[in-house]
Amino acid sequence: MTKTISDLEEIARKCRVEIVKMVHRAQAGHPGGSLSEIDLLAALYATRMRVRPDEPKWGDRDRFILSKGHASPGMYSILAEMGFISHEDLKSYRVLGGVCQGHVDMKWCPGVDFSAGSLGMGLSFGMGCATAARLDGSDRRAFVMIGDGEMQEGSVWEAAMAAAHHELGNLKVILDRNRIQNDDFCEVQMRMFDIPAKWKAFGWNVKEIDGHNMTEVMEGLDFLEAPENCNGPSILIAHTIKGAGISYMENNPSFHGAAPNDEQFHQAMVELGEVDA
Amino acid sequence: MTRMAATRDGYGQALLDLAGNEKVVVLEADLGKSTKSLHFRKAYPDRTISCGIGEQNMLLVGAGMAASGYIPFASTFAIFTERAFEQMRNGVARPNLAVHLCGSHGGTHTGTDGSSAQSIEDLAIFRTLPNVVVMHPCDDVSTRVLTMQLPALGSPSYMRTARNKTPVLYDGREDEIQIGKGIVLKEGNDVAIVACGVLVSESLKAAESLKSEGIHATVVDMHTLKPIDGELIDTIVTQCGALVTAEDHNVIGGLGSAVAEHLVANTLAPLEMVGVPDRFGESGQADEMLEVMQISAHYIALAAKKAISRK
Known part of the structure; x- marks a missing residue:
């Protein structure tokens, strides 16, 4: 069934509710980057990913690698929405023995393709998945989401150079450009200058979008899938707002890795339309 | 005349031998000519x-x-595998x-490139990683056989190979070589020398020189450092009552440590550890480096006598 823009927006809204519930329940975790990425994940999973939630290890599935693996509540919420895990499983976030480990882990959670949590690793892993797909003669793709602060890791550029050298047209990166990293704004911590130019110079196809405008998100995903962009790796630079959707978290470095208190939680549920003010 | 060969050549041959398995792929970091x-x-x-x-x-x-x-x-140089330690870990x-990682040119035996290329930590750091099998074979035959056993392992591994040629010990003895099982190369009841890599042949030389003094040594090729062959260690402790380990690696964290960890948890026996004495190397020929680092046959024999004196 084809999803409309408003269908996708509603999926993302429901995921936002779960994200805030998870970090509030755990009183720990990373809401900011989960909320900035979630519109992208909602559209990607609901309209593009060739996966089988009832057969998560299906060999010819598209791979998705959340390289910014700390933003796991976002991924868990969309995996629950898609049916890989149950909404009950979301309560296991950061709980001993839970499928929802602090950072996404392929050994613990169905639908997770890589055990991330250490920045700068996912793009290389995705390159391996894309290389394997090519050797198999398969048309499956490897989608990788990276963060903007993550680009300060040198290994990202080892992978960027290698993927372009090998013309991996089945490797698709989405950059969550939310402009905030752990300690402060990226601009303060480490300026990255002209990001699109950097990727172009490394030999990638590049497009920029507003990562919260669902129409633009869909156009961006079209770009990643377009046959003319399958001559080599492509990157969608999604301009996002850290903490998007919750007023007091938006653009606030404090909510990179902090949970809302009870009062803030209630306000978030009001803002997301879950409860009346 | 003993055939001489480098373990890295055994690795290169094994990859060719494994090529019939279409799932086998090779990854290089611009050192394929060196790692073979x-x-x-x-x-x-x-x-x-x-x-x-x-x-x-x-x-x-x-x-x-x-x-x-x-x-x-x-594969890459042993020293450069260390750069990717956290990738290996996480x-x-x-x-x-x-993933099977091979670090060639390990140890001070690598020689004239000097200390920047002489990995003396690789075995120690990879030994600390759960799930990872760690090996350092002593000749091209055992390197080839052990490498060919890796696809059946189903878990990651690190293998150190060496740049320079050493005596070949296993021609025609391929069937004796198995991951995780040390090999008794010589039997004696006074002391047991447990060695890996390039120091296995040095240990055999040490055993010969000890024999001339009436001391009979067991020599074990402990090509697999992890999992360590504890059963064999128990056997040689019972048989000899004193042990020496010998490795071209920092004396901290490598084969000596692996054997010591087993001893303290099981049957205690005097143990002398021959290894690089917690210092960096320098440029020199392979045989010169073994002397400078005090890990040649001469020093192994001295350590054997010291271990015996502590019984």
Whole structure:
């Protein structure tokens, strides 16, 4: 069934509710980057990913690698929405023995393709998945989401150079450009200058979008899938707002890795339309 | 005349021998000529992935391929595998993806490139990673046989090979070689010398010189450091009552430590550890380095006598 823009927006809204519930329940975790990425994940999973939630290890599935693996509540919420895990499983976030480990882990959670949590690793892993797909003669793709602060890791550029050298047209990166990293704004911590130019110079196809405008998100995903962009790796630079959707978290470095208190939680549920003010 | 060969050549041959398995792929970081994966690359270019001079990326490309059903063999110099330690830790060992990493040119025996190229820590650091098998074979035959056993392992591994030629010990003895099982090369009841890599042949030399003094030594090739062959250690403790370990590696954290860890938890016996004395190397010929680092046959024999005196 084809999803409309408003269908996708509603999926993302429901995921936002779960994200805030998870970090509030755990009183720990990373809401900011989960909320900035979630519109992208909602559209990607609901309209593009060739996966089988009832057969998560299906060999010819598209791979998705959340390289910014700390933003796991976002991924868990969309995996629950898609049916890989149950909404009950979301309560296991950061709980001993839970499928929802602090950072996404392929050994613990169905639908997770890589055990991330250490920045700068996912793009290389995705390159391996894309290389394997090519050797198999398969048309499956490897989608990788990276963060903007993550680009300060040198290994990202080892992978960027290698993927372009090998013309991996089945490797698709989405950059969550939310402009905030752990300690402060990226601009303060480490300026990255002209990001699109950097990727172009490394030999990638590049497009920029507003990562919260669902129409633009869909156009961006079209770009990643377009046959003319399958001559080599492509990157969608999604301009996002850290903490998007919750007023007091938006653009606030404090909510990179902090949970809302009870009062803030209630306000978030009001803002997301879950409860009346 | 004893045949001389380098363990890295055994690795290169094993890759060719494994090529019949279409899931075997080779990953390089611009050192295929040195690690000897180049033979595979020439014969099977489609299954060889150049990662440029980028070891961190190489390890995780391997992880992605292993997660997709392939059996990746990645190699570089032992010293540069250390640069990708966290990739090995978080992206390979933690999800238990069967990437097989080979570090060639290990140890001070590497010689004239000097200390920047003489890895003396690799065995120690990879031994600390859960799920990872760690090996350091002593000749080209055992390197080839052990490498060929890796696809059946199903878990990641680190193998150190050496640049320079050493005596070949296992021609015609391929059937004796098995991952995780030490090999008794010589039997004696006074002291047991447990060695790996280039110091196995030095240990045999030491045993010969001890024999001339009426001391009879057992010599074990402990090619697998992890999992360590505890059963064999128990046997030689009972038989000899004193042990020496010998390795071209920092005396901290390598084979000596692995044997000591087993001893303290089981049957105690005097143990003398011959290894690089917690210092960096320098430029020198391979045989010169063994003297400078005090890990040659002469020093192994001295350590054997000291171990016996502590019984």
